[in-house]
Amino acid sequence: MFSYLLKQAAASILVLLVVVTITFFLIGLAPGGLGLLADPNMDPEVRANILRNLGLDQPLHVQYFNWMGNILQGDLGRSFTFNRPVMEMILERLPATLLLGAAALVITIGVGFSAGVIAARLPNSLLDQVLSFVSFVLLATPGFWLGILLIIVFAVSLGWLPAAGMQTVGQPFSVADRLSYLVMPAIVLAAGTTAELMRYTRSSWLEIMNLDYIRTARSKGLSERAVHGKHVLRNALIPILTIFGLFLPRLVGGAAVTETLFAWPGMGSMAVAAAVARDTPLVLGVTIFISSAVILSNLLIDVLYAVIDPRIRY
Amino acid sequence: MSAVAQAPAQPTGRSLWRIFWRMLRRNRMALFGVVFLTVVAALVILEPVLPLPSPNRIDLLNTYAPPSFQHLLGTDENGRDVLARLIAGGQVSLAVGLSAAVLTVLFGAVVGLAAGYFGGLVDRVLMRFTDGLLSIPVFFLLLAVVAIWGGGPLVLILALGLTRWMGTARLIRGEVLRFKNMEFVTAAQSLGASDSRVMLKHLLPQAVPVLIVSTSIGVGNVMLYEAALSFLGLGILPPTPSWGNMLTASQNYVFNAPHLAIYPGLMILFSVLAFNSLGDVLRDAFDPRMRSSQ
Numbered sequence: 180m181f182s183y184l185l186k187q188a189a190a191s192i193l194v195l196l197v198v199v200t201i202t203f204f205l206i207g208l209a210p211g212g213l214g215l216l217a218d219p220n221m222d223p224e225v226r227a228n229i230l231r232n233l234g235l236d237q238p239l240h241v242q243y244f245n246w247m248g249n250i251l252q253g254d255l256g257r258s259f260t261f262n263r264p265v266m267e268m269i270l271e272r273l274p275a276t277l278l279l280g281a282a283a284l285v286i287t288i289g290v291g292f293s294a295g296v297i298a299a300r301l302p303n304s305l306l307d308q309v310l311s312f313v314s315f316v317l318l319a320t321p322g323f324w325l326g327i328l329l330i331i332v333f334a335v336s337l338g339w340l341p342a343a344g345m346q347t348v349g350q351p352f353s354v355a356d357r358l359s360y361l362v363m364p365a366i367v368l369a370a371g372t373t374a375e376l377m378r379y380t381r382s383s384w385l386e387i388m389n390l391d392y393i394r395t396a397r398s399k400g401l402s403e404r405a406v407h408g409k410h411v412l413r414n415a416l417i418p419i420l421t422i423f424g425l426f427l428p429r430l431v432g433g434a435a436v437t438e439t440l441f442a443w444p445g446m447g448s449m450a451v452a453a454a455v456a457r458d459t460p461l462v463l464g465v466t467i468f469i470s471s472a473v474i475l476s477n478l479l480i481d482v483l484y485a486v487i488d489p490r491i492r493y
Numbered sequence: 494m495s496a497v498a499q500a501p502a503q504p505t506g507r508s509l510w511r512i513f514w515r516m517l518r519r520n521r522m523a524l525f526g527v528v529f530l531t532v533v534a535a536l537v538i539l540e541p542v543l544p545l546p547s548p549n550r551i552d553l554l555n556t557y558a559p560p561s562f563q564h565l566l567g568t569d570e571n572g573r574d575v576l577a578r579l580i581a582g583g584q585v586s587l588a589v590g591l592s593a594a595v596l597t598v599l600f601g602a603v604v605g606l607a608a609g610y611f612g613g614l615v616d617r618v619l620m621r622f623t624d625g626l627l628s629i630p631v632f633f634l635l636l637a638v639v640a641i642w643g644g645g646p647l648v649l650i651l652a653l654g655l656t657r658w659m660g661t662a663r664l665i666r667g668e669v670l671r672f673k674n675m676e677f678v679t680a681a682q683s684l685g686a687s688d689s690r691v692m693l694k695h696l697l698p699q700a701v702p703v704l705i706v707s708t709s710i711g712v713g714n715v716m717l718y719e720a721a722l723s724f725l726g727l728g729i730l731p732p733t734p735s736w737g738n739m740l741t742a743s744q745n746y747v748f749n750a751p752h753l754a755i756y757p758g759l760m761i762l763f764s765v766l767a768f769n770s771l772g773d774v775l776r777d778a779f780d781p782r783m784r785s786s787q
Contacts, residue, residue, distance in 0.1 A: 187621075187624075190621040190622075190624070190625050191624075191625045191628050191629070193625065194621070194622055194625025194626055194629065195625070195629055197622075198626065198631065198634065199634075202634045202637065202638060205641070205642075206637060206638065206641050209641040209642050315522070315766070315770070316762070318769065319713060319717075319762055319765035319766040320762055320765075321717050321720045321721060321724075321737070321758065321761050321762070321765075322721070323720075323721055323724050323740070324720075324740060324758035324762070327740060327743060327754050327758070328754070328758070330747075331747050331751060331754060335747045424628065425627060427628075427630075428629060428630040428631075428632075429630075431630040431632070432630045432631075432632030432633070433632075435632055435633060435636065435725075436721050436724070436725065439725060450636065451636060453637075454633070454636035454637040454639075454640040454641075454727065455640050455726070455727065457637075457640065457641055462633060462634070462636070463634075463637075465633055466629075466630065466633045466634055469630050469633070470629045470630060473628055473629065473630060474628055474629075477628055
């Protein structure tokens with residue numbers, strides 16, 4: 180089992196290295212330079228100094244091998260714009276992103292899964308139709324636009340929730356305060372995945388209900404509650420785990436937009452700012468960091484498969 | 494859409510076209526989508542001859558104007574005509590969405606065909622790569638590359654086309670696996686047809702339904718990414734309007750003109766809804782079996 184899982188993870192890491200390398204050269208070969216050097220009146224000597232300090236005076240392939248060599252030793256390099264270690268900056272921003280991501284996951288599972296089960300228990304009812312309509316619309320809604328609408332309604336018009344940031348300035352930390360800042364970005368981040376999980380749960384639940392072992396469970400006299408709560412639930416979890424692995428990169432990508440919109444001080448908004456500033460080590464560092472986390476969690480999901488479903492053996 | 498329309502009628506009397514219409518009439522959302530897309534396409538194509546103000550004409554004495562005969566949907570923060578900008582933005586957003594979706598389907602078809610047909614090592618390498626790419630949040634890299642190459646339609650089309658093909662590749666591979674051991678393929682092979690001929694002439698046509706459905710759903714998917722990138726100020730750059738960049742900072746104008754935040758978003762929402770529901774209808778029309786797999 181472990182050799183299979185390790186192979187899968189190794190493939191992901193290899194793909195990551197390839198993608199990161201392509202990106203490195205795509206960025207390096209682009210016309211124009213660092214935002215830092217945009218000032219046309221800059222003293223040429225100062226300019227040369229900056230380039231030398233950042234290692235940018237060397238040919239691109241030398242830069243690449245230096246950078247990749249450091250990565251392989253676990254050093255993500257230094258940010259061009261902040262001249263600080265990338266790892267340090269990531270760890271600083273990590274808690275905010277984790278909080279937002281965890282909140283979005285809770286919403287996705289809590290709302291998406293239960294709505295899917297409800298819809299599957301009452302197929303073709305009015306409630307089912309409403310839920311499927313809502314999820315269809317949510318899947319087509321740009322997350323940032325949903326965020327703008329929420330800001331207009333709840334922050335600007337009603338004044339119930341703060342529109343930006345993570346904490347009221349000058350106030351000591353309190354859970355209620357943090358939650359008031361968290362609620363809108365978390366909903367926005369979770370909207371798409373919630374809708375998708377709902378649709379997925381509904382269809383896989385309905386599919387399992389038609390299988391033989393469910394009929395067996397019913398015919399041996401089990402109550403509906405036992406049939407659904409034990410037999411269907413456990414089997415419905417398997418395909419749901421699968422799309423979970425696909426949700427993680429999407430949640431992370433969505434965090435870039437959501438964090439920027441709500442000025443949430445996480446890794447996503449940092450990566451957007453770094454992309455705009457052409458801060459190559461920072462952008463690539465964030466990507467490598469997050470991708471490694473996603474690859475690790477996919478490994479974990481694969482292990483969970485085997486735990487949930489004894490039929491699965493690697 | 495039109496590919497279906499031109500499919501030759503089958504002698505059974507139930508042509509694909511008629512099945513499609515029947516499915517479409519049953520699905521109100523898709524019917525609305527087709528009407529919406531037709532109207533938007535007409536407006537977008539006829540834009541040069543429509544009696545509208547220039548989308549980029551700034552009129553600082555007439556900002557946030559309410560709807561009037563001169564400006565049917567009012568003006569924005571720079572006094573530009575909102576309707577003209579919506580239509581011009583539609584040109585960009587739809588063109589980028591359609592081209593990038595076609596590109597993703599092309600890449601996906603090549604990878605899927607090769608993986609499914611050759612099998613073995615080719616399949617393993619290609620599919621590992623596909624799955625690996627699915628497990629990496631490429632959005633940040635997309636941000637960086639698009640930011641550095643300066644945005645614009647061409648960069649966006651290439652960037653999105655190169656990073657969103659994985660789903661299609663897997664679908665096409667599945668189709669190829671379904672058909673590649675059937676008699677007509679074996680027959681072609683034993684008559685001496687080359688690999689590329691078998692793939693392009695015999696297997697690819699079997700995958701056309703999947704290709705069309707993927708394109709329709711892909712347009713919606715890609716449009717959402719284009720909108721997000723443009724919203725962040727990295728995709729389509731001002732002054733060129735796109736539905737995404739018309740929303741940049743729109744939450745700041747809420748007191749003056751809440752409608753500025755509504756219209757472009759609705760256009761994105763309706764377009765994506767239309768393409769998604771159209772994809773669903775096409776899938777049902779092509780193959781009832783495909784319904785349960787999604």
